Amino acid sequence: MTEIAISGVSKSFSLGKGEIQALADIEITFPSGSFTALIGPSGCGKSTLLRLIADVFPPTTGSIRVGDHGPDAARLSHEIGFVFQDPTLLPWRNVVENVRLPAEVAKIAPRRDPAALTTLVGLAGFEEARPSQLSGGMQQRVAIARALALDPKVLLMDEPFGALDEITRQRMNMELLRIWKESGATAVLVTHSISEAVFMADTVVVLSANPGRVSEVISVDLPRPRRLDLMRDARFNSYENKVREALFGDDMKVPA
Numbered sequence: 001m002t003e004i005a006i007s008g009v010s011k012s013f014s015l016g017k018g019e020i021q022a023l024a025d026i027e028i029t030f031p032s033g034s035f036t037a038l039i040g041p042s043g044c045g046k047s048t049l050l051r052l053i054a055d056v057f058p059p060t061t062g063s064i065r066v067g068d069h070g071p072d073a074a075r076l077s078h079e080i081g082f083v084f085q086d087p088t089l090l091p092w093r094n095v096v097e098n099v100r101l102p103a104e105v106a107k108i109a110p111r112r113d114p115a116a117l118t119t120l121v122g123l124a125g126f127e128e129a130r131p132s133q134l135s136g137g138m139q140q141r142v143a144i145a146r147a148l149a150l151d152p153k154v155l156l157m158d159e160p161f162g163a164l165d166e167i168t169r170q171r172m173n174m175e176l177l178r179i180w181k182e183s184g185a186t187a188v189l190v191t192h193s194i195s196e197a198v199f200m201a202d203t204v205v206v207l208s209a210n211p212g213r214v215s216e217v218i219s220v221d222l223p224r225p226r227r228l229d230l231m232r233d234a235r236f237n238s239y240e241n242k243v244r245e246a247l248f249g250d251d252m253k254v255p256a
């Protein structure tokens with residue numbers, strides 16, 4: 001069971017002679033096995049928050065707990081899988097070899113069979129294909145399989161489908177929900193899409209900028225498994241409106 005607890009976290013970066021405060025007073029818990037979406041204006045610190053959890057850098061103040069330990073220990077025991085917007089596959093390696101890569105870098109045996117993971121992400125038959133022979137959506141599937149190779153307890157995704165067309169993106173979202181359920185991981189997804197956030201998440205965390213703060217936490221009480229026709233449901237639209245209002249505040253109000 002891996003809960004992520006973020007307490008009193010702020011993050012500042014030095015920039016030239018000055019300093020930029022990316023995040024302030026972040027207080028939030030992601031329950032074990034939950035799916036959380038982070039949404040907010042550009043520059044509000046969504047990626048920074050993911051990177052803090054992944055131990056790319058430490059917080060300036062506050063603490064982060066991943067399961068029973070800090071992000072550094074979680075990273076060292078390979079408990080965190082990360083998917084970026086760009087799949088960043090090695091072009092000279094085939095699909096299975098790319099999926100196996102994290103285990104090779106860590107000098108340990110893969111905790112999940114790379115060929116089985118390739119099937120799990122819908123790429124059976126493409127095991128030997130090179131990245132250049134795959135579409136953008138297929139490359140991103142490989143990146144997801146690679147993130148699962150060491151059986152992480154936490155899956156962090158930074159706009160993984162941002163570069164994909166709408167049809168591929170919605171398909172990938174459905175598949176990602178299936179893969180997430182199968183993995184049992186605690187998932188955190190950064191997205192710019194309100195409907196994607198509501199469709200995927202148990203909880204949508206809305207951030208505001210300068211510095212990044214949590215402005216609203218919206219629980220999405222919609223049944224799972226979720227299918228695309230859910231998007232036509234009035235309850236779905238009302239959650240979208242809630243997120244929209246949290247993002248745009250007074251700008252949403254109709255002038256008298």
Ligand SMILES: Nc1ncnc2c1ncn2[C@@H]1O[C@H](COP(=O)(O)OP(=O)(O)OP(=O)(O)O)[C@@H](O)[C@H]1O
Nearest residue numbers: 013014015020022041042043044045046047048049
């Ligand atoms: N390594 C870094 N060094 C200096 N400043 C940084 C660094 N990483 C992020 N920042 C700054 O922190 C702030 C938040 O950036 P971040 O990338 O986390 O925002 P974001 O919400 O993910 O943005 P976007 O939606 O545009 O991707 C920005 O002002 C950015 O310039």
